[in-house]
Amino acid sequence: MRMIDYFRKGVERAPDRPAFVDDTIAITYREIDDLASRIAGAMPESGPEGVRAAVYSPNHPLAFACIMGIFYAGGVWVPANARNTVAVNAHFLSMTGCEILFYHSSFQAEVDELRERVPSIGLTICIDAEGGKGEPSLDAFMAWGTGSAPDVPDDPDRIVTIFPTGGTTGLSKGAPWSHRTWEAMISAFWHCMPNEEPSVHLVAGPMTHAAGGLALMMVPRATTNVVLPKADPELIMQAIERHRVTHVYLPPTVLYMMLAHPDVRTYDYSSLKYFVLAAAPIAPEKLKQAMDVFGPVMCQCYGQAEVPMFMTFLSTADLQGATSNAGARRYASCGRPTMNVRLAIMDDEGTVLPPGERGEIVAKGSLVFPGYYRNPTATEEVSRFGWHHTGDVGYRDEDGFIYIVDRKKDMIVTGGFNVFSVEIEQVLLSHPAVRECAVVGVPDDKWGEAVKAVIEVRPGVATSEAELIALVKAELGSVHAPKSIEIWDELPRSGNGKVLKRTVREAFWKDHERAV
Structure with missing residues (x-):
């Protein structure tokens, strides 16, 4: 499956359903599909490796249309985090050889600096206005093309995303994701969180980075994505009630701010199906408190750029079953390995350890990335003994639950x-x-x-x-x-x-x- 095939499933299922909404705009699946096709039709030939393109924007529905346009053109999406400094983004865009940058006019000054710092960027397109230095608007850019997307060949190993490993660090390496990587991640997503009803996903994190990836996993079922400008606790709680949100994905720090808010128990959360915690371990007591506040919808996943999102999953049912003294320990767990990955606990000599013994968490399977972008030395370092080494120290209990207890990396x-x-x-x-x-x-x-x-x-x-x-x-x-x-x-x-x-x-x- 190609990335565009997953989005096309959403278009076919509900073409007139809103795909993205915020306080100023609502765009349907049919409209996103049209925009993405026209963007792809104007992009240059992708070549053997694909044109590397980034979107640099605050959370805005048009940003997602540009991401889909990159996929439609057979290009490579290079996620740029709008909350990073210019220096951090410049490092990553330079390292990946980014050639095209779609950007929002509010970032004009930063883009002017990026063009100076990143020589590979040959084309910048302003998605919401005319560009500041003669750059085309998105409408003008789309007018250059054929109006339709090229036919992208089926190739499960073709690289379609290069994800930064460090989140906000200028020393990020590039983690390439192929169609196969995305397929494994999307499969794990729907296996862990089945839902036949129309879904409403709250987009609070950076859309041009991790939150955009979550939206991509949800589009096959024509999910409506409600876009917030930032991860503000009160805005999130208001949006859940107002839009009848079913899916929320947040780091524990935002959950902690929500739990500390004086009005946290005054909003209606009855629409929620899944409140997923990701990006960092959560304090067990906070997770128990969240179950009390938001209901039996809390769950948690564990992953990293090299093994994205779903190495393990801790479901609501896992937590509800944590009634015994031993079971109560599950609130400290990050869950069990998902369908498309094998996990083990390994010592420094490459020996797989039995339950209860602590060592490094290592992984195999189709969810594991193929190796760092143009960095064979780093790839070899994390691939010892035929396993991907996460750098996290943990153990597995007798029931197969994984517990992260420390970190090998600084x-x-x-x-x-x-x-x-x-x-x-x-x-x-x-x-x-x-x-x-x-x-x-x-x-x-x-x-x-x-x-x-x-x-x-x-x-x-x-x-x-x-x-x-x-x-x-x-x-x-x-x-x-x-x-x-x-x-x-x-x-x-x-x-x-x-x-x-x-x-x-x-x-x-x-x-x-x-x-x-």
């Missing part, structure tokens, strides 16, 4: 975004007052993990917590900026002088059952 998951500590350390070390530093994730009720920096200062050079936080924010953006900074007289070091970051991290997690 990566922090804060609010659903992946942040690599090395980047932040490099920025902090550029300040004249910082002699040495270690950046770690620490437990936080709101963010799951909060970015924390522990530093040694140089004698006689003054600085402040606010100054250092502002420095990181200016260089990398607010997601990377430490929420707090501590000054230690001396950081722990190994015999060869290397800072023992794990020891620093353990100081903040010692009273917690999980270290993630």
